[in-house]
Amino acid sequence: MDLYSAMHGLVNWLVGxxxxxxxxxxxxxxxxxxxxxxxxxxxxxITVAAVVVLVLVIGLLMVILMLWIERKLxxxxxxxxxxxxxxxxxxxxxxxxxxFADAIKLLIKEDTTPRKADKYVFAVGPSILVGSSLLxxxxxxxxxxxxxxxxxxxxxxxxxxFAFAPFAVFLSGWSANNKYTxxxxxxxxxxxxxxxxxxxxxxxxxxxxxxxxxxxxxxxxQNDMWFIFLQPVAFVVYFVAMISEVERIPFDLPEAEAxxxxxxxxxxxxxxFAFAMMAGYIRGYIGCxxxxxxxxxxxxxxxxxxxxxxxxxxxxxxPVPELWFLVKxxxxxxxxxxxxxxxxxxxxxxxxxxxxxxxxxxxxxNIALTVALLTFSTDIDKSPVVxxxxxxxxxxxxxxxxxxWGWFR
Amino acid sequence: xGVVPLITRPLxxxxxxxxxxxxxxxxxxxxxxxxxxxxxQWRGLHQLNDEKCTGCGACSRSCPxxxxxxxxxxxxxxxxxxxxxxxxxxxxxxxxxxxxxxxxTGNYELAVWSxxxxxxxxxxxxxxxxxxxxxxxxxxxxxxxxxxxxxxxPPLPEKPSKxxxxxxTGQEAPKAAECGFTGADKAVPKEGDK
Numbered sequence: 001m002d003l004y005s006a007m008h009g010l011v012n013w014l015v016g017x018x019x020x021x022x023x024x025x026x027x028x029x030x031x032x033x034x035x036x037x038x039x040x041x042x043x044x045x046i047t048v049a050a051v052v053v054l055v056l057v058i059g060l061l062m063v064i065l066m067l068w069i070e071r072k073l074x075x076x077x078x079x080x081x082x083x084x085x086x087x088x089x090x091x092x093x094x095x096x097x098x099x100f101a102d103a104i105k106l107l108i109k110e111d112t113t114p115r116k117a118d119k120y121v122f123a124v125g126p127s128i129l130v131g132s133s134l135l136x137x138x139x140x141x142x143x144x145x146x147x148x149x150x151x152x153x154x155x156x157x158x159x160x161x162f163a164f165a166p167f168a169v170f171l172s173g174w175s176a177n178n179k180y181t182x183x184x185x186x187x188x189x190x191x192x193x194x195x196x197x198x199x200x201x202x203x204x205x206x207x208x209x210x211x212x213x214x215x216x217x218x219x220x221x222q223n224d225m226w227f228i229f230l231q232p233v234a235f236v237v238y239f240v241a242m243i244s245e246v247e248r249i250p251f252d253l254p255e256a257e258a259x260x261x262x263x264x265x266x267x268x269x270x271x272x273f274a275f276a277m278m279a280g281y282i283r284g285y286i287g288c289x290x291x292x293x294x295x296x297x298x299x300x301x302x303x304x305x306x307x308x309x310x311x312x313x314x315x316x317x318x319p320v321p322e323l324w325f326l327v328k329x330x331x332x333x334x335x336x337x338x339x340x341x342x343x344x345x346x347x348x349x350x351x352x353x354x355x356x357x358x359x360x361x362x363x364x365x366n367i368a369l370t371v372a373l374l375t376f377s378t379d380i381d382k383s384p385v386v387x388x389x390x391x392x393x394x395x396x397x398x399x400x401x402x403x404x405w406g407w408f409r
Numbered sequence: 410x411g412v413v414p415l416i417t418r419p420l421x422x423x424x425x426x427x428x429x430x431x432x433x434x435x436x437x438x439x440x441x442x443x444x445x446x447x448x449x450q451w452r453g454l455h456q457l458n459d460e461k462c463t464g465c466g467a468c469s470r471s472c473p474x475x476x477x478x479x480x481x482x483x484x485x486x487x488x489x490x491x492x493x494x495x496x497x498x499x500x501x502x503x504x505x506x507x508x509x510x511x512x513x514t515g516n517y518e519l520a521v522w523s524x525x526x527x528x529x530x531x532x533x534x535x536x537x538x539x540x541x542x543x544x545x546x547x548x549x550x551x552x553x554x555x556x557x558x559x560x561x562x563p564p565l566p567e568k569p570s571k572x573x574x575x576x577x578t579g580q581e582a583p584k585a586a587e588c589g590f591t592g593a594d595k596a597v598p599k600e601g602d603k
Binding site: 073075076077078079080081084338339341342343344 | 416419420422423424426427429430435436437439
């Protein structure tokens, strides 16, 4: 079932029920006619709004879950108990309440603006950031049916809007009229230019294999074998560039708290700071989600199909695909957290080197190899070449990748 | 390929902590409820022994921050009062005391509501107790969490101590609790010290 038809049915049931109740209560005449007419006119708009709100709420719940996972896991990786705040009976000692406490604290904090700041741009910056992040969220489906929009150019659209955030970061850094925010904003722009191109190039190999930009098509194309086994180099490039794009720890130069106070977020307080943080985690979710869709089979089940008879009749055919998708996303995010706990921050020149001298050649090489192999095997899905590709492609990719690595050192 | 160990080694180190934390408690304690065992060298709030003190003022003269002031408690009876807000907990006063009347205790919870309270009178210093053992504040836990049990972890496995060995004797250095230099049971100074 489609998400739209489901929500349409829900809205119809709700509004129709309300209108029926009003009529049953004796309300008749032109007022009811007007209400009926307005509902008919706005039916689809209301459905779309309901779908979008549902998708965004799920995204924000995922952000909360990811924040909690990050705090607990990073604590355990550093051999300490992480956040422990809980109410009696609700998650005592698990820190489940900490995030809500933080949100309330940020809500009631004073919202300050520096005196010489460009006030309007300063206020608009986080809004652009959150807005562009949520726009990508809407374009990322969670399963065949559960999608606000499964565009034919979904991957292209997601990556295009995903690359929009450093612009907002730079605006914020510039408008705050503070040297730390300005340096943070400029670092963000540098980082985006050096890592955005490898990010897109790494994905293009997968797009060539799948033959479509639609995310659902890419997922369906991985029923036999995940693309990470066919495109390991692309995954490495994507992963490194994605960490850089979402500005997480090995590449969190724009908000390097040891050098720049809090980077481009320095002057933000209260809800604007919360927006900036939230946008960071939404982008982390999107980066992991696209990584899962493109390389880890998306919402397809990792275990072979099976059915278990249920005690109350019927057959249990495994969890819903949305659950598999979220589990995979969270596992990939845990890997990000692990990297954050272990690694230190790179320098500015190092990230530019990584972007231009390491990732870009790797991505280009991956594209060349993919094109060559695709040319020789006309129907990659059915021919026996697929087995050969599965072993030869990773091996050749790795060997040549190391060669290029040494070339540029 | 000098980069690969730079990436893999810290990842391996953190993973070890994660796996170890699954079967034993982490290195940290739940502070307001659970308090660490303090080493015997820990210098906290001072403790004054009224019977040993003669009011000579050696502590006051030795204080580098001049935070010790001799107070007249009774005719012919002076005792030191300490401004904890200025004290740097160097322990010079303890060293300077010829009669071993002053000690540093393990009391580190010194927050007060006003600056006046930071000036510790001699009477207050005499009542200070030296507690260095790790302990659990069950009363506070009950006030916050009620009857729920304190989260328990399996205790640390008993491992042979990894203390540094003395090069001359080949013996391991004593653990903090074994060295016995907590203020209460400090040995009486020898005659020659005076």
